[in-house]
Amino acid sequence: MSEVVQKALLGKEASIRMAKLTTRQKNDALRAMADALVRENASIIAANQEDLARGQQNGIGESLLDRLALDEKRIQGIAEGLLQIIGLPDPVGDVLDQFERPNGLVVRKVSVPLGLIGIIYEARPNVTVDAAGLCLKSGNAVLLRGGSDALSSNIRIVEVLKAALATTVVPPEALQLITSSDRASVDEMLKLNGLLDVVIPRGGRMLIQTVVANATVPVIETGAGVCHTYLDETADPTIALNIAVNAKVQRPSVCNSMETLLLHEEFAEAYLPGIAETFRTLGVQLRGCPASIRIAGPMEEATDEDYATEYNDYILNVRIVESLDEALEHIRRFGTQHSECIVTEHPERAERFLQEVDAAAVYHNASTRFTDGFEFGYGAEIGISTQKLHARGPMGLPALTSTKFLVYGSGQIRG
Structure with a gap:
């Protein structure tokens, strides 16, 4: 036996x-x-x-x-x-x-x-x-x-x-x-x-x-966690930076850490250079779209394979989008229905994001790192379910x- x-x-x-x-x-x-x-x-x-x-x-x-x-x-x-x-x-x-x-x-x-x-x-x-x-x-x-x-x-x-x-x-x-x-x-x-x-x-x-x-x-x-944080053009820059850094760096090896940072083009023009420098200082390797490379300086160009990868490491994809619609489309294509976040001061956009994103946990102005049984008050967790039968989330x-x-x-x- x-x-x-x-x-x-x-x-x-x-x-x-x-x-x-x-x-x-x-x-x-x-x-x-x-x-x-x-x-x-x-x-x-x-x-x-x-x-x-x-x-x-x-x-x-x-x-x-x-x-x-x-x-x-x-x-x-x-x-x-x-x-x-x-x-x-x-x-x-x-x-x-x-x-x-x-x-x-x-x-x-x-x-x-x-x-x-x-x-x-x-x-x-x-x-x-x-x-x-x-x-x-x-x-x-x-x-x-x-x-x-x-x-x-x-x-x-x-x-x-x-x-x-x-x-x-x-x-x-x-x-x-x-x-x-x-x-x-x-x-x-x-x-x-x-x-x-x-x-x-x-x-x-x-x-x-x-x-x-x-x-x-x-x-x-x-589920695997290919998690996103989207910084809307109305995002408070201090809140946006704190959330993005926490979501990636606080513990990058876990499934609720951020793998791709999405930024509205207007927000990116003003704040991406500083955000990128902060991540580089913290030892994060950046991989970006052509627009983010133009704005924030040298980084490896991200591929579709990168966008679909759960790194669990100090690696971060950066992509600039023209609208909330484009951000939602990116998440639909590459997300794993785990945890997604929007940082915005626009209530209607926040509500739309919360309603339209298909994931176990969807956040407005808070780090995806909170998707956790302990943080949700369940004590320890057995896992985070990304399916839709019997149990979902922590x-x-x-x-x-x-x-x-x-x-x-x-x-x-x-x-």
Whole structure:
């Protein structure tokens, strides 16, 4: 029996027990997990150093190394994310609808756990904890398959979390990690019909497309983030600069960072030279359209391939447009329905942008970096869905439940 099947069987059995737990029992387990992460931070950091050293030897870029890196402060933040989940309402057992039929049948629609959730993700070990916390709070078991770049970190984190669960009534078997770095383990997960109830990919476009194309189990599709910020001609220049810099530079390695800056031609003539200089000073490589090169000086000319690329790095496309219509058309063509922003002091244009842009999160005068479960008040997130079925945007606890109809009768039969 393969590692994947063996751990899926353990997780599936544990999911039955998970569905019966009370909110207090699950919260006690989350608190134990958070305490253990802080207590064992030195051993986690040591394991993470192994991953970082291996990543440097393999030539991983600085932004991806940043996504991989853990230190005491980051581990504290991850633990605090678990504590925040404790304070969130338990979605299991919520009565979503209730009605009585003319024949006397009483029907209740209630939320229930999904069961065993498979999560396939890349080099962000914090996802290991976020996923475990959210799945357990929502009454699910979870089968994790992280990227090989973070294997040492993930193994140690799961060891710490399972040891903490062993001190509670939550079964440690509800948390499973695939340790094989063979890509065949991913393929096997995607075909675990009857064991996995749903699989969620978190990572770049190639990973997500692979999962969607090959899975026979249901998939909740999280999306790559080719995100845009559009600076309208009425934009406040100080607000525009602050938002653009934050959206690109605050953490370029994540999916809600900006990849293309769109500017109205009138705004660009006045302010693009200063904006471009600010980005260059911050170490951002600019790729621009001919008009932006003319206004802001030398930069590599952007291609359609560039506009469609999620860099996750200190690289930014710059394009000047003649109108809001042209900005909207660019976003429709190259966006990934993740997060888009307009900076404007014109209310009608802002409202039009908010209504017409088809994305999971659309912003007026705020950075796209806020598309995040923590920032939206969901605590940690399982991912950001760009599909339109079941869940969209940052997926918190409610997105990890399904529904069940409970029907109460008094002997009714159908004629």
